[in-house]
Amino acid sequence: MKRLSGLLFILIIGCATSPYRRLEKIHVGLSKDSLLDLMGSPQEAKYKNEEDIWVYRVMYEAHWIVKEIRLKQDVVIAVKDISQSNIGQMNRLQEGMSEEEVLDTVGLPNRTVTRNGHQFWVYTSDGKNGVELKFKNKKLKMVGSQQALGVDANQSTENFTPIE
Numbered sequence: 001m002k003r004l005s006g007l008l009f010i011l012i013i014g015c016a017t018s019p020y021r022r023l024e025k026i027h028v029g030l031s032k033d034s035l036l037d038l039m040g041s042p043q044e045a046k047y048k049n050e051e052d053i054w055v056y057r058v059m060y061e062a063h064w065i066v067k068e069i070r071l072k073q074d075v076v077i078a079v080k081d082i083s084q085s086n087i088g089q090m091n092r093l094q095e096g097m098s099e100e101e102v103l104d105t106v107g108l109p110n111r112t113v114t115r116n117g118h119q120f121w122v123y124t125s126d127g128k129n130g131v132e133l134k135f136k137n138k139k140l141k142m143v144g145s146q147q148a149l150g151v152d153a154n155q156s157t158e159n160f161t162p163i164e
Helices: 002-015 019-023 032-039 087-092 099-106
Strands: 044-048 051-060 063-072 075-081 111-115 118-124 130-136 139-145
Touching: 019 032, 019 051, 019 063, 032 051, 032 063, 032 075, 087 099, 099 139
Parallel strands: none
Antiparallel strands: 044 051, 051 063, 063 075, 111 118, 118 130, 130 139
């Protein structure tokens, strides 16, 4: 009976593992099936240069933890923490850059908002103050502060729209 109780305890604890703890278990060499068992379907997925690129986001201590997972032939080949966008690289942005060029330069935004036919990408380091990028027809049109371009800094990150 004690053995059964101990096994049940381990099973319950294993199932109660937080999404953050599961995210930390992703490693190079993990199979695609094991990754899916561990994390479920990714929030974002794309295919580029013969690699699957999956993104998982989990909330931990009031911050988004974001991991980019690269898979080739159904095996994890790279795990990259992209939680903090590279806000320091904003000065490298130029009007007319494509969304992909912006992603390569400054990483994923904390959230996106669509207003009046424009897409806005919001980058914050503290969840309150930050930079907003304005896109039209998938091309960068303007870079400014959240206040200057009119984004509500208190808007919930639950409204995050994945970038296709």
